[in-house]
Amino acid sequence: MRTLNVELGDRSYPIRIGAGLLSDRAQFAELENRKIKIVTDANAGRRYLPTLLYTLALTPEDVLVLPAGETQKTWTSAEKILDWLLASNFGRDGVLIALGGGVIGDMAGFCAALYQRGIDFVQVPTTLLSQVDSSVGGKTAVNHPRGKNMIGAFHQPKSVIADINTLKTLPPRELASGLAEVIKYGMLADAEFLKWIEQNLDKMLALDAEALTKAIYRSCELKARIVAQDERESGPRALLNLGHTFGHAIETFTGYSEWLHGEAVAVGLCMAADMSTQMGWLSVDDALRCTSLIQRAGLPTRPPVGMTPEDFLELMGHDKKVAAGKVRLVLLRKLGVSVLSADFDEKALLATLKHFTTP
Numbered sequence: 001m002r003t004l005n006v007e008l009g010d011r012s013y014p015i016r017i018g019a020g021l022l023s024d025r026a027q028f029a030e031l032e033n034r035k036i037k038i039v040t041d042a043n044a045g046r047r048y049l050p051t052l053l054y055t056l057a058l059t060p061e062d063v064l065v066l067p068a069g070e071t072q073k074t075w076t077s078a079e080k081i082l083d084w085l086l087a088s089n090f091g092r093d094g095v096l097i098a099l100g101g102g103v104i105g106d107m108a109g110f111c112a113a114l115y116q117r118g119i120d121f122v123q124v125p126t127t128l129l130s131q132v133d134s135s136v137g138g139k140t141a142v143n144h145p146r147g148k149n150m151i152g153a154f155h156q157p158k159s160v161i162a163d164i165n166t167l168k169t170l171p172p173r174e175l176a177s178g179l180a181e182v183i184k185y186g187m188l189a190d191a192e193f194l195k196w197i198e199q200n201l202d203k204m205l206a207l208d209a210e211a212l213t214k215a216i217y218r219s220c221e222l223k224a225r226i227v228a229q230d231e232r233e234s235g236p237r238a239l240l241n242l243g244h245t246f247g248h249a250i251e252t253f254t255g256y257s258e259w260l261h262g263e264a265v266a267v268g269l270c271m272a273a274d275m276s277t278q279m280g281w282l283s284v285d286d287a288l289r290c291t292s293l294i295q296r297a298g299l300p301t302r303p304p305v306g307m308t309p310e311d312f313l314e315l316m317g318h319d320k321k322v323a324a325g326k327v328r329l330v331l332l333r334k335l336g337v338s339v340l341s342a343d344f345d346e347k348a349l350l351a352t353l354k355h356f357t358t359p
């Protein structure tokens with residue numbers, strides 16, 4: 001097992017990564033003598049709930065199982081969770097566990113932030129995407145038809161327990177979706193890691209435990225370092241949004257169905273790399289390197305057919321990074337070096353949007 005910490009003073013917490021953690025009671029030692037409730041979804045619950053219930057000596061009454069998928073990441077689902085906690089007379093001293101992918105983690109975390117003005121919660125991520133990214137950093141939210149993660153709160157978990165054995169049942173498309181965020185970390189903060197991803201992609205696609213553990217550990221380490229500097233995204237944390245201004249536009253355009261988050265981010269990464277070359281920063285060769293890695297991971301590299309530059313511009317105008325009415329974009333100076341840019345050349349953006357939306 002490998003452990004690292006997110007350093008946030010008295011809200012610091014451990015991220016534990018290893019095989020078989022779900023059945024190891026010691027991993028949940030902080031929860032001893034606490035009332036516990038679990039929120040999960042149908043897929044993660046079917047596979048991993050029995051083990052977790054046994055480990056924590058809980059019963060099915062302590063669990064809420066929601067339908068799976070991004071379309072469920074709504075205010076209505078959050079209300080269901082809050083209603084259930086209230087109906088169970090759950091106290092402010094209780095702990096909510098999120099067992100599942102990023103959808104469950106973001107929603108349960110959001111409800112933990114709201115319920116009785118904030119209760120403790122623990123992330124037990126079961127997808128690659130949630131183990132490398134969403135379970136760490138305390139961004140919690142639900143989607144709105146007008147925009148991704150538009151209703152949310154910052155609320156840090158008490159711990160993150162990532163059992164890599166859960167990845168064995170992940171459908172290939174979901175594995176690839178998680179790889180998009182791993183590639184993002186290499187592109188935005190660590191060119192050496194990006195090279196390692198290129199060299200070890202096939203191992204990760206074959207679910208090699210050592211390669212996956214390294215990818216999860218390094219992604220979490222890079223994220224934890226940035227979150228520790230800027231928990232609430234007033235500065236460098238925005239860099240974690242590389243590819244997301246384009247990606248979130250795609251997810252909103254497609255109504256949070258059809259496209260997975262990582263797939264939309266993958267296209268966003270290609271678009272951000274392309275625009276960085278239009279700005280004269282990233283070399284064309286390096287942008288192509290990123291696109292070809294994304295393609296090798298089985299991810300899309302172009303937006304949905306029918307999406308126009310105007311669609312992108314309209315949706316990007318609602319991005320949470322907009323400041324003083326101006327879109328701000330995360331771009332690459334070079335591989336491993338990202339910047340948040342407000343004064344980018346509009347022509348470069350238009351050229352990228354045109355290039356990616358022309359059949």
Ligand SMILES: NC(=O)c1ccc[n+]([C@@H]2O[C@H](COP(=O)([O-])OP(=O)(O)OC[C@H]3O[C@@H](n4cnc5c(N)ncnc54)[C@H](O)[C@@H]3O)[C@@H](O)[C@H]2O)c1
Pocket residue numbers: 041042043044047068069070073100101102103104106126127128129130133134135136137138139140149166167168169170171174177178261262
């Ligand atoms: N808070 C953050 O910092 C942050 C970061 C990145 C992404 N996100 C959010 O995370 C969400 C995407 O997360 P995701 O990709 O985990 O999606 P998800 O939660 O929808 O999980 C993907 C699918 O896999 C299923 N599943 C979960 N674990 C499984 C397992 N072990 N075996 C088989 N199936 C399993 C789920 O039921 C679901 O159908 C998006 O809403 C995105 O916005 C948040």
Ligand SMILES: O=C(O)C(=O)C[C@@H](O)[C@H](O)[C@H](O)COP(=O)(O)O
Pocket residue numbers: 133136137139148149181233237238240241244320
């Ligand atoms: O943790 C962050 O900060 C991120 O930006 C990580 C992203 O991968 C993630 O998708 C996040 O939820 C996006 O946040 P948002 O504030 O743009 O909705």
Ligand SMILES: [Zn+2]
Pocket residue numbers: 133181244261265
């Ligand atoms: Zn993301």
